Amino acid sequence: MRSRRGMFRAAxxxxxxxxxxxxxxxADLSAARAEQNLEKRSRxxxxxxxxxxxxxxxAYNKSDDAQVASATAEIxxxxxxxxxxxxxxxxxxxxxxxxxxxxxxxxxxxxRRLDSFQQEMSYLDRPTLDKVKARIQxxxxxxLLGLMEGKRK
Numbered sequence: 001m002r003s004r005r006g007m008f009r010a011a012x013x014x015x016x017x018x019x020x021x022x023x024x025x026x027a028d029l030s031a032a033r034a035e036q037n038l039e040k041r042s043r044x045x046x047x048x049x050x051x052x053x054x055x056x057x058x059a060y061n062k063s064d065d066a067q068v069a070s071a072t073a074e075i076x077x078x079x080x081x082x083x084x085x086x087x088x089x090x091x092x093x094x095x096x097x098x099x100x101x102x103x104x105x106x107x108x109x110x111x112r113r114l115d116s117f118q119q120e121m122s123y124l125d126r127p128t129l130d131k132v133k134a135r136i137q138x139x140x141x142x143x144l145l146g147l148m149e150g151k152r153k
Contacts, residue, residue: 029078038089039099042082046106049078053110057117060125069128075114076132079107083139093146100147107140 028051032044052074059067082103086093093100111133118129 029074032081038085042085042099042103045078045082046103049075049110052078053113060121072129072132076135079136079139097147100143104140104143104147107136107143111136111140
């Protein structure tokens with residue numbers, strides 16, 4: 001009887017561990033959406049984008065194209081949420097640069113890592129990241145322009 005109980009506990013531990021690692025990263029994006037502070041929401045969304053990029057790399061290495069597509073869509077959704085949250089603050093990026101500059105740095109890093117990931121991909125798969133990279137580049141440029149010129153009208 002004790003051996004069954006021990007096996008049951010071990011099996012439950014394995015299941016719990018598996019669930020912890022298999023939890024979708026969308027939960028992090030929903031946590032970012034739930035954040036009331038718009039600046040913190042932006043930071044959480046960009047952290048989620050970085051996690052989604054890691055998930056995309058892992059899925060690509062496992063040849064799971066559907067998961068790669070889902071993760072790249074989540075990257076773009078996360079970056080858009082971060083940028084929209086910063087815009088909703090109504091703050092002048094030049095007067096209050098802390099979160100705007102952090103977002104600019106994070107998007108630049110994300111672009112660099114996406115480019116590296118794209119170079120590791122087969123040349124047939126590379127176009128799947130072009131749309132996401134273009135959108136992130138646009139957000140990065142808008143953030144940088146806001147920091148350099150101030151609030152755009």
